[in-house]
Amino acid sequence: MEGFLEGIWHPLIDNEKCTNCGFCYNYCPKGVFEKNNQNIIVKNPADCVDGCHGCEWKCPGNAISFPKPITKEYVIKVIRWSKAKGRNVSKDFIKYALKNQIIQQDEVSKEMRD
Ligand code: SF4
Numbered sequence: 848m849e850g851f852l853e854g855i856w857h858p859l860i861d862n863e864k865c866t867n868c869g870f871c872y873n874y875c876p877k878g879v880f881e882k883n884n885q886n887i888i889v890k891n892p893a894d895c896v897d898g899c900h901g902c903e904w905k906c907p908g909n910a911i912s913f914p915k916p917i918t919k920e921y922v923i924k925v926i927r928w929s930k931a932k933g934r935n936v937s938k939d940f941i942k943y944a945l946k947n948q949i950i951q952q953d954e955v956s957k958e959m960r961d
């Protein structure tokens with residue numbers, strides 16, 4: 848999602864929860880994470896893909912978050928942005944937003960329809 852929340856979007860690691868399992872380091876295709884001695888750190892935040900949540904959703908320690916909280920407005924913005932670009936909205940993203948009651952199903956349906 849280039850240009851979306853540019854310069855803001857990057858992962859944060861909660862060191863209290865992180866077990867340094869290395870999953871995010873191996874998973875991220877953009878090289879955002881780095882191994883620093885035995886620790887995993889966010890080395891290249893600017894290379895994170897705006898709107899991507901891959902490492903957050905897959906982190907076994909639930910240790911990754913992003914500086915900008917996901918709001919309903921943000922979900923709607925992503926849907927509209929994706930539609931304008933002719934792209935499918937990530938099913939995982941919508942599932943996550945619904946599960947966490949950030950947005951309701953009828954609101955998602957309305958945005959998808961309009
Ligand atoms: S995947 Fe999660 S627990 Fe594992 S190193 Fe990354 S932040 Fe830490």
Ligand code: SF4
Pocket residue numbers: 857858874875876877878879880894895896899900901902903
């Ligand atoms: S959100 Fe995506 S691009 Fe950003 S660090 Fe995680 S896996 Fe890499």
